[in-house]
Amino acid sequence: MTQVTYQILRNDGKGGVPHFQNFVVEIGETEAILTGLIKIRNEQDPTLAVRYSCRQEICGSCAMRVNGKSRLVCSRLVGTETKTHNNTIRIEPMANQPVLRDLVVDQTPFWDRYRHIRPHLILDPANPLPQGKESRMTPEQVDQFRETPRCIACASCYSACPAVGSDPDFLGPMALAKLYRFTVDPRDAAYHERLEGIQNQKLWLCLRCNLCVEACPKDVRPAERIVDLKRLANQEIGKRERGSKHSIGFLNNIEQGGLLNETKLARDSLGLFGMLGQVGKGFQMMRHGKSLKKHPPIQGLSEVQAIYADLNKPEDIKGRERPVGKGVKGE
């Protein structure tokens, strides 16, 4: 048992100024941070508002920011924080969602994005699932779900994501990981429609900062699933979609010259007409010393190209194709 200071951001939800309040809690280092919050509610201040239920990392109720990072407090242990933060645990509500009171946030924006991806199987009426029998799935088909079935919708990733706050169109890590789960489901018949539905900012705003991967308590690794979606989108609808064209253009750019050529990239992504709208940005770039001239190829370009060749070997491409075996059979 040790004395730990819980520094909690209080917010009455009625317009009062949010402020930190300190509580000193007797608690063991191997106990969950949630246990301390419950102790505070039971023994010091029953007015502390906080969501929690299962206390075992499965109901997804108790995500909040702990010393600045989005965490599920039931499975985050006291000792993991106190050692590096001078025996203090600073607790704030999740980000990217309005606060209702204290540590309780309004999750409407999170659930709206989840619903946007049509989170249910879409079946092909012409090709129904086997009647009265389960649909068969090969181990390879099951493997494609990766860790997405573990998602408990706690919104830790959503809270950690910097892109969610910058564009309301971006679907965010949880919804996109969920979308991936349906996109690769062999029973689902809306493969193309699902990838069509996430053009531009909805998908491509993810900059792969990996904060969602760090925040996820269930190792769902949303950023990696977003990369998978981008790859599938490139294959399925690449030529018609700005985000895809940008990423393909980027790739080709490096392969051809070893360095990024902004002018060429802009043309690849936006097309000539699209570029006209970006003339102002072109001047800005020049002012900041970004040359719009064509760079000469870098020295050692052949080594870069060798990496490309290596990555495109048949055995590496395997697993980067369309999901294996869409469609299921009964027996």
Next chain:
Amino acid sequence: MTLSHDVLVVGAGLAGQRAALQAFRAGVDVGVISKLHPLRSHSGAAQGGINAALDPKDSVHDHIYDTVKGSDYLADQDAVEVLCKEAGPTVIEMEHMGTIFNRAPDGSLDRRAFGGASYNRTIYSADRTGLALLQGLYEEVGRDPKIHIYEEWDAVDLVVRDGRVQGVVAMERKSGKIEGFGAKAVVIATGPAGRVYGKTTNSHESTGDGCALAYRAGAYLKDMEFVQFHPTCLPHTSILITEGARGEGGILRNAKGERFMERYAPHFKDLASRDVVSRAIVTEVKEGRGFPDGTVHLELMHLGKEKVETKLQEIVAYARTFAGIDPVVEGIPVYPAQHYMMGGISTNPKGETNIPGLYAAGEAACVSVHGANRLGANSLLETLVYGKIAGQNAAEYAKTAAASTLGQTDVDATTGRIHQLVERKEGELPAKLRAELQSTMDELVGVYRHPDDLINAVTRVAQLKERYQNVHVADKSSIFNLNLVEAIELGHLLDLAEVIVTGALARTESRGAHVRTDYPKRDDAKWLKHTLAQITKEGPSLTYLPVTITEYQPKERAY
């Protein structure tokens, strides 16, 4: 203000959502109120699997027999028959809704062994089957926004008038507003009441709200004295370690290294029914063969890292996080903790209670399919099979029932009572009374029940009920006032605890999970009957109901 629906479902776990879906499919207007977001329901914490005799070499009859034997012959066999016959179609339906189950190499649904089962018939999704089913069902329900789900609303009163149910009065957490939900039929599916105990695998929100509301409104509660203690839970936190761990080959050992279950259940060994294994563990520890921390060990090391880390992924994480133990290389310390209430709101196999228009399903209900002891992986099955049945019958009832008379007077009555509670200036905090209730139940109403302890528990619960009259809500806010919510929940827990201890003291035999040290034998002549509890001013009044026996005559139970 009042809202109205043809069918109102209280609770949005598996039973509640399945009932809502079925009522909707039957063509009536459906509302669901739930104190949690549906995906946060405790159904999601179920780990091991769902039973269905899907394999051609298995049989529905064997599933029925195993369930009846597991129940120590207290289950109603007509209800068990429905459960087991519907199991296959139910699992297939969930698969078609999108549930992701584990697969055998040939692509079919994989099956694992489970306690008390004579055949490997437990379909599973790693060790998070409840979560997989909950996701699948929620996705299906979410297809149609016409099923209106009121999230984070606490049911506070169940209104029964003119000989039938009229609806529910509920309070919204985010605003504190109190509204009436008129309904022609109500389905209670509020799940477990495990927080009557402190040492429980159940979530903090498992406070038996609907069960207590129905009881107060005049519904019978059935067999509440039968409380299941799951054999393998982590010490301190009581976090569940699935029976699936033993289903995959895990072995229990005492501190002397003995596989002690060979002595208690020579045939089924570690996969005997839960009551048997829990008693064995308590006995081993009591007789000095436990580890110094008062546990036995569940060993998985011999199964290999790959199998343990994939098929038992969640419990490996739990053991590592909450017990600092790596099951790949060392035994997991375990001890029994409260896990499941076999009892609940008394229903017949149609999901009907004794109150017209009131239905119940899932852990809040008692049909009874589990009798005196539930078999593992039958509870997920029950939620879906009987959730569907209750939803269907509630819809049929609503189609011909008159409109609800629930109105502003009902809302005002509840509002007045809540205001009185919040405005009280002093008294004891709910957390204090709750802690005393939980330690009472932990210490006095456990795996083995001594008559003196039970008498003591009856007195203590009565005293706590008295003190509860003066419970103090320190939080005065209208926004997310959890102090108020826990005061209301505590009232529910106290009512249910009273029924549990009263029933346990009255039942002078040992059957399934109810074991009396002074009456160590099952007594079919006197006690092959269900306990029914009905509320009176003097407390629960007990009557008894015969058990429905169709095919399997009671005989001695051995594993």
